[in-house]
Amino acid sequence: MTSFAGASSGADAARAARAVVSELTARGETVAVAESLTGGLVVATLVGVPGASAVVRGGVVAYATPVKASVLGVDAELLAERGAVDPEVARQMAAGVRSALSVDGEAATWGISTTGVAGPDPQDGKPVGTVFVGIASADGATAWELHLDGDRDAIRHATVSELLARMSSAADGALPTAGE
């Protein structure tokens, strides 16, 4: 799936984060976050919501590409062939962090992920603003392709908003998490 997203504010992200924490709390579900270009902003935004500790397991910021394989279990050959900015990498990061942050042998209910090019330079042959976000559950994993405008900061913040809005819909049962 491909989306073109415009300007997005920290307020959008905070609103989406509150919705996610509230929905997951109501369902007794948990979330773990795997981030590349956003570098911790997704999990920091979730943790900024009072009551987050009931649902947020934590996250892995796999900024260096080899860490995506070693900590999150993303296929190293896939990374070597296609680079880190790829929908299958986003799906594997989301699925991998569910397990990486298991508690008492139980994976998090949801894994969510970001990988993309914040700039200023292109990466792995992909232009600045190309971003993939992923959501995984026990039913499978989905990735979305985003094309975001603006500088490094704007692209990172828009990625957070776009992912958390999708996570909120997914927790509501409004989005598929398999078959993409």
Next chain:
Amino acid sequence: MTSFAGASSGADAARAARAVVSELTARGETVAVAESLTGGLVVATLVGVPGASAVVRGGVVAYATPVKASVLGVDAELLAERGAVDPEVARQMAAGVRSALSVDGEAATWGISTTGVAGPDPQDGKPVGTVFVGIASADGATAWELHLDGDRDAIRHATVSELLARMSSAADGALPTAGE
């Protein structure tokens, strides 16, 4: 070591992050981040600096206490006995994330960590604003106790500034990282 820190801004944190990235780049060194109460803000602040990818391996946000043991290797008995808000927990988180984010078998040069009580409620018997930050290298690990004022957001942001300022001094050789 105990410090009492006053108000601290995002600008302080960004300045300290730029200093850390510049010093580590000059030395060819790397850093990995283990966060609890800051929930990803430390690594997000570092990654916000252009050129960060040369030195920032990434991070682990171990928000749920069991994740501190399972992903970062913090002693589970220590966590059970003293809780997560403890100087030895901060030291073990910093040391643990160096190894957890190894690349080609090489630990990050530096591991840095945060654990503490952002509020609104006390945790593990510790009052709101009690924070420990840690720095580890191959030479050992040090923790500092902070007593921070303000709301949840202010405490988290002050923690980021205080830790990054210490990391900048440590990279400069101005702080011990053993024997505390």
